[in-house]
Amino acid sequence: xxxxxxxxxxxxxLILIASIASAQGIPKATRPExxxxxxxxxxxxxxxxQSDVDKKVVPGAVVMVLRKGKIAYYEAFGYQDREKNIPMxxxxxxxxxxxxxxxxSLAIMMLAxxxxxxxxxxxxxxxxxxxxxxxxxxxxxxxxxxTELVLETPSxxxxxxxxxxxxxxxxxxxxxxSMVKDRYNEAKTTDYDQTNAELVTKLSLLPLQNHPGTTWxxxxxxxxxxxxxxxxTGVEFDTFIAERIVxxxxxxxxxxxxxxxxxxxxxxxPQINPATGQRPPxxxxxxxxxxxxxxxxxxxxxxxxxxxxLMFLNGGTLDGVRLVSRKxxxxxxxxxxPPGYKSAYPVQWQIAxxxxxxxxxxxxxxxxxxxxxxxxxxxxGSKGDYYWTGILGTYFWVxxxxxxxxxxxxxxxxxxxxxxxxxxxxxxxxxxx
Numbered sequence: 001x002x003x004x005x006x007x008x009x010x011x012x013x014l015i016l017i018a019s020i021a022s023a024q025g026i027p028k029a030t031r032p033e034x035x036x037x038x039x040x041x042x043x044x045x046x047x048x049x050q051s052d053v054d055k056k057v058v059p060g061a062v063v064m065v066l067r068k069g070k071i072a073y074y075e076a077f078g079y080q081d082r083e084k085n086i087p088m089x090x091x092x093x094x095x096x097x098x099x100x101x102x103x104x105s106l107a108i109m110m111l112a113x114x115x116x117x118x119x120x121x122x123x124x125x126x127x128x129x130x131x132x133x134x135x136x137x138x139x140x141x142x143x144x145x146x147t148e149l150v151l152e153t154p155s156x157x158x159x160x161x162x163x164x165x166x167x168x169x170x171x172x173x174x175x176x177x178s179m180v181k182d183r184y185n186e187a188k189t190t191d192y193d194q195t196n197a198e199l200v201t202k203l204s205l206l207p208l209q210n211h212p213g214t215t216w217x218x219x220x221x222x223x224x225x226x227x228x229x230x231x232x233t234g235v236e237f238d239t240f241i242a243e244r245i246v247x248x249x250x251x252x253x254x255x256x257x258x259x260x261x262x263x264x265x266x267x268x269x270p271q272i273n274p275a276t277g278q279r280p281p282x283x284x285x286x287x288x289x290x291x292x293x294x295x296x297x298x299x300x301x302x303x304x305x306x307x308x309x310l311m312f313l314n315g316g317t318l319d320g321v322r323l324v325s326r327k328x329x330x331x332x333x334x335x336x337x338p339p340g341y342k343s344a345y346p347v348q349w350q351i352a353x354x355x356x357x358x359x360x361x362x363x364x365x366x367x368x369x370x371x372x373x374x375x376x377x378x379x380x381g382s383k384g385d386y387y388w389t390g391i392l393g394t395y396f397w398v399x400x401x402x403x404x405x406x407x408x409x410x411x412x413x414x415x416x417x418x419x420x421x422x423x424x425x426x427x428x429x430x431x432x433x
Contacts, residue, residue, distance in 0.1 A: 028071045035067035036433030042073045045426045053078035059271035060088035062302045062409040082271045092268045094409045097296040097390035101222045104294035105367030122157035126228045129204035136180040136207030149179040158212035163221040164366040165336040169208030170219040180209045192291045196227040216356045217344035226294025237292040248321045251304040256297045257285045270411040302407045309398050309405045333386050335363030335370045380428040395420050
């Protein structure tokens, strides 16, 4: 009798383990052709990346392509750490930087669905420090010929929607140059030795780069959103992301730091630049950071990020768990940039970089770029596909029309744009149905 009970206990344990594994997993196509992709053509991705690894263009990469809800291609290449001769694996952990932004936007939209946040209202309703912000306008003094920074009252206050779509008037100091950006640098607004609360205090004392609602300017807006989440919920931002998004979606390696020896052994590193003898500067993700950046703080894996994308593609649900409604996903993945907006960037930047541009038919939703007019884009895609990137080279896009998800995980900042361009071509050329 005792033996039977032990066998039953073991069986139950195995069933539980299998259930957990199934819940965390993503179905795999028996062959790419099952989901309308060519195995032969997908191998062009392998040949390209392996060649670049061999030539030391990149240290390594993980690529995943899903179609119709199934994994059709999932490969690891090269080195997780070239200098230590550690091979890349499918579950290597990457600093995803700005691919953190969709998580933060999702957090805001979850709170909006619960009636705790409204998108059309002024940000100062949640962050009173932002009530009396001014706009910094550069004007030349006719008497002296010197350019001065003149403070103007904004035409209106920034709203939560402005933060989500980067029309808030805030900016990033490292993109371009201006007198306002100089103030950002002096205040060290991207210093990781700060909290979200401290960042908001800094920003409240600085002028805006633009009048809210007039200009698309990639900015620290998403960091401000993270602080709003903290204020509304009363918990630190990492706790909200872990409890409300990571845990329900079963993202086993997504967090603000790689906790534990097992995870730290899987951190992918950029390779040493032979010209400088140094690695590119990166976030230390081996301990909990002081700054829980809603714009750039997370680490993740290709598999985890694919699960997030599947939730978006499925209209807010995954494995029976619903985070937001289908209409919320439709809102997030629609172009939210207002008509008549200005771009903060010159035309050559708009063409090269995925920013809203009438020339390339790109818009911006609530957390990522939107392909509004595929015929104007120099890259293949579908109307309504949405995408974003991280500064170390990570990249994703979701194409609802083709039921397609592609994830590129790489730590090679010099290949940020070349790899995005080629990934688009390489994945779409493999469609065979």
